Amino acid sequence: MDKKYYVTTPIYYANADPHLGHAYTTIVADVRKRFYQMNDYETFFLTGTDEHGDKVARAALEKGVSPHEYASQISQKFRDILPRLNASNDRFIRTTDPEHRKVVRHILQKVYDSGDIYFSEYEGKYCVGCERFYKDTELVDEKCPDHQTRPELIKESNYFFKMSKYQEWMIDHINKNPDFIRPERYKNEALGFLREPLEDLCISRPKSRLKWGIELPFDSNYVTYVWFDALINYISGIDYLDGELFSKFWPVAEHIIGKDILKQHGIYWPTMLKAAGIEPFQHLSVHGYWLFEKGKMSKSLGNVITPLDLIDKYGLDAFRYYLIREMSFGLDSSFSEESFVSRYNADLANDLGNMVSRLTKMIKNSCNGIVPSPKKWTEPEEKLEKIAAESRQKLIESFDTLMMHQAADSAIHLVRSINRYLEETAPWFVAKQNDQDRLDTILFTASQNTVRAALYLLPVMPEKMLEVFNWFGISPKDQWHLDDEPLTPGLKTRIDKKPIFPRRKFKAKASSNQPKKSGKSQKKSQKTKPSVITYEDFAKIDLRVAVIRKAERVQGTDKLIRLQIEVGKEERQIVAGIAKSYDPDDLLGKQIVIVANLESANIRGVESKGMLLAANHGEKLTLLSPEQPIRSGAKVK
Ligand code: MSP
Secondary structure, three states, X not given: OOOEEEEEEEEEEOOXXXXXXXXXXXXXXXXXXXXXXXXXXXXXXXXXXXXXXXXXXXXXXXXXXXXXXXXXXXXXXXXXXXXXXXXXXXXXXXXXXXXXXXXXHHHHHHHHXXXXXXXXXXXXXXXXXXXXXEOXXXXXXXXXXXXXXXXXXXXXXXXXXXXXXHHHHXXXXXXXXXXXXXXXXXXXXXXXXXXXXXXXXXXXXXXXXXXXXXXXXXXXXXXXXXXXXXXXXXXXXXXXXXXXXXXXXXXXXXXXXXXXXXXXHHHHHHHHHHHOOOOOOOEEEEEOOEEEOOEEOOOOOOOOOOHHHHHHHHOHHHHHHHHHHHOOOOOOEEOOHHHHHHHHHHHHHHHHHHHHHHHHHHHHHHHOOXXXXXXXXXXXXXXXXXXXXXXXXXXXXXXXXXXXXXXXXXXXHHHHHXXXXXXXXXXXXXXXXXXXXXXXXXXXXXHHHHHHHHHHOOOOOOOHXXXXXXXXXXXXXOOOOOOOOOOOOOOEOOOOXXXXXXXXXXXXXXXXXXXOOOHHHHHHHHHHOXXXXXXXXXXXXXXXXXXXXXXXXXXXXXXXXXXXXXXOOEEEEEEEOOOOOOOHHXXXXXXXXXXXXXXXXXXXXXXXXXXXXXXXXXXXXXXXXXXXXXXXXXXXX
């Protein structure tokens, strides 16, 4: 196998519990590994914990335990969550592992011997949260832009890495390798850092200030700066000193990170590698933040979402699907449980899950539960085949360009196309006509493409898609490939009573993930910030132009008017709460816009079939009408 792929996540700080942001990066790495595996790549996936440095030492002190004990506890939590995320990592690295420590000291010695590390005095502003010094120009209102805290002024003698020496090389490397840092906005951001003179990097901490770290091999009074230590995990985690895994996987390394640590990965790390005589990694793939109530989710901001709560509530694969589908890689995304539920219901319960139940039921009723053989192809089959091929192509391109949300979307698009295919070919009608050959062709074609969609979604939902396979009678296999055609005639379908994706309801109050707010402010925010609906949800609303033919007040109320309206050829009655704004006589002949497919309601004993649209205008309401008279019944888009 000569195709290889090595993917890493950042190693997470062992100072706080795992949250949704960490889960996202881990799941992205996992989805990418699974996708490349399906394309016959030999893969390696590394994740782990970053355990040295001020941050962990201070957190341990607060808890009254040793840094090592504290880091071990948190590291275990990160390790334990991996199977819960179904992460298929091949190794879990801790920076306290003896092998890692050995590699760090080896690299330090190598760079020191080559003359790229020197000793000097330094005074600077240091943010403990970021574990780095800040220049004045990088601070916002004299505060760290990420942690919104004032950095501490620190003066001490330290060792420095001659990072400045590599500025020109770094610019050149980024320019010559347009995919080195991606998406492009982050490449540009890295080049932006490099427009300023690059400073040397302080890579040590005196033991008098911090003992919790890897001792410098050339001065026992110092420990290694945590970033110089942590970045090296990417090579120590593939046995750099031993060489075998390293030589196989290092040339194809892809680091997945959040945008908060771009500078360390896009500049410190490649220059460190260069100084140590090691080739740079292949890709740095940078994603945006999950935002929650407008801020980045972080412990210090107190708006942390625990992934396990969501997984327990909605299931792991639904969680993985939402994270991948909802975030355009590279951009920020807002998390809300409400959008989670609406995405789940639209794509998974309604489209995919429903399609699997419908088809297996039809196969049960018309083919004794056995997947039929397709017979003669006609135009609709050709058309669907073309869409499936496009969807597969889009999937591959999307993974190449990191647009995994498009990959997920293209699979669901295929399911929607199957729906249209069924509408067009009407198997229920064909069944009545007893045309078994045609029915077999339709049911096979629709099922085959549903299974293909499930295959395309396998990296994102590795468990649930196997359930889809199971419904169609497909036996499990160790490794599926993108070119497989798992559905074959003759398989015996197995219908489960429980749907694959049962519909969910969003109950705002039951959510443990929404920040606690007073009832008043909750109401206010609901009013000012309407919830997001999907395009599909919106497309369900049938808005029409109607003409008012008759209008009269409803007895016993001062608010309601009963309207007889004409919608195209149809006449219907609606009741509207506009009596305080309009006189019935003024309404006659007016063109209005109504929601035509709203279920009937009984308002004060009067039937209302639909609802008109009106806007608040001070205390009054004003009707929405077309700008110029048009045909009644016209669709509003
Ligand atoms: N220990 C360093 C990384 C060293 S790598 C050599 C570190 N750790 S961290 O625990 O703070 O993890 C940061 C990473 O977690 C981000 O780069 C990102 O991958 C993920 N996320 C943390 N919060 C996030 C969001 N709110 N949204 C998306 N991902 C985020 O930095």
